[in-house]
Amino acid sequence: xxxxxxxxxxxxxxxxxxxxxxxxxxxxxxxxxxxxxxxxxxxxxxxxxxxxxxxxxxxxxxxxxxxxxxxxxxxxxxxxxxxxxxxxxxxxxxxxxxxxxxxxxxxxxxxxxxxxxxxxxxxxxxxxxxxxxxxxxxxxxxxxxxxxxxxxxxxxxxxxxxxxxxxxxxxxxxxxxxxxxxxxxxxxxxxxxxxxxxxxxxxxxxxxxxxxxxxxxxxxxxxxxxxxxxxxxxxxxxxxxxxxxxxxxxxxxxxxxxxxxxxxxxxxxxxxxxxxxxxxxxxxxxxxxxxxxxxxxxxxxxxxxxxxxx
Numbered sequence: 001x002x003x004x005x006x007x008x009x010x011x012x013x014x015x016x017x018x019x020x021x022x023x024x025x026x027x028x029x030x031x032x033x034x035x036x037x038x039x040x041x042x043x044x045x046x047x048x049x050x051x052x053x054x055x056x057x058x059x060x061x062x063x064x065x066x067x068x069x070x071x072x073x074x075x076x077x078x079x080x081x082x083x084x085x086x087x088x089x090x091x092x093x094x095x096x097x098x099x100x101x102x103x104x105x106x107x108x109x110x111x112x113x114x115x116x117x118x119x120x121x122x123x124x125x126x127x128x129x130x131x132x133x134x135x136x137x138x139x140x141x142x143x144x145x146x147x148x149x150x151x152x153x154x155x156x157x158x159x160x161x162x163x164x165x166x167x168x169x170x171x172x173x174x175x176x177x178x179x180x181x182x183x184x185x186x187x188x189x190x191x192x193x194x195x196x197x198x199x200x201x202x203x204x205x206x207x208x209x210x211x212x213x214x215x216x217x218x219x220x221x222x223x224x225x226x227x228x229x230x231x232x233x234x235x236x237x238x239x240x241x242x243x244x245x246x247x248x249x250x251x252x253x254x255x256x257x258x259x260x261x262x263x264x265x266x267x268x269x270x271x272x273x274x275x276x277x278x279x280x281x282x283x284x285x286x287x288x289x290x291x292x293x294x295x296x297x298x299x300x301x302x303x304x305x306x307x308x309x310x
Contacts, residue, residue: 033047091183094182096174096179099171102171103168104230109160110168117157191211
């Protein structure tokens, strides 16, 4: 075993207490844009509008920078179709498609099993009620014959659903982590061959944030979104068919109000997206500061700037 000398061991400073200044900074009212008012909801509404405006400004700046960069290198702004093609070429081309197809197949089986399980449970309850009435009327009832087949089917469905759920999680996790690992390697390889002018226009904290945070976001897209979208499509089609077969009048009512719910969900998603833009921008700036401090830690400590930087 390798013995570490005291001089090479990492110095662990005592854990400092949480300062009152830090506690006050965690409050929403400590934000510089927060306007104290008599009504907290009015102040929050104003803060919400400022965040939306800030997000729109960030998106506009990013769009302008992207257009300027694209114009400088002779490239046009990609459309949605071109973005999907880029995603397929740069991301899905790195994915283990065999693992994805197996996970999708198991996800279909899992969704179908979970969807059919309540039907057999209802039939079991109906058979149990019918057997109970026959027993009260004095008729002979064979419990095994009346309920055994439904109990067996429900048991098999639950076991199959559990096994499929475990396997789906494993296959989609392998698919997502493998894809993102390959993507990070490719992205880092491309970053190392860029010209110096590229690094003059982009700080190291921003690049490391793209390498870590954006890749993690793509991991969520490739792993969970694919799984959930597939399950949602199967459930939607099955639920729609079951609704119209059970009671078509109520199904029509539910179908009519669906566009209203869709509009509300889209508006909510747009608002959450604006919050995410502001959060990612703040994380990129904080990451840039942390990277700059850690890379110049000798200068920070020699000038006694630890309390200020912390």
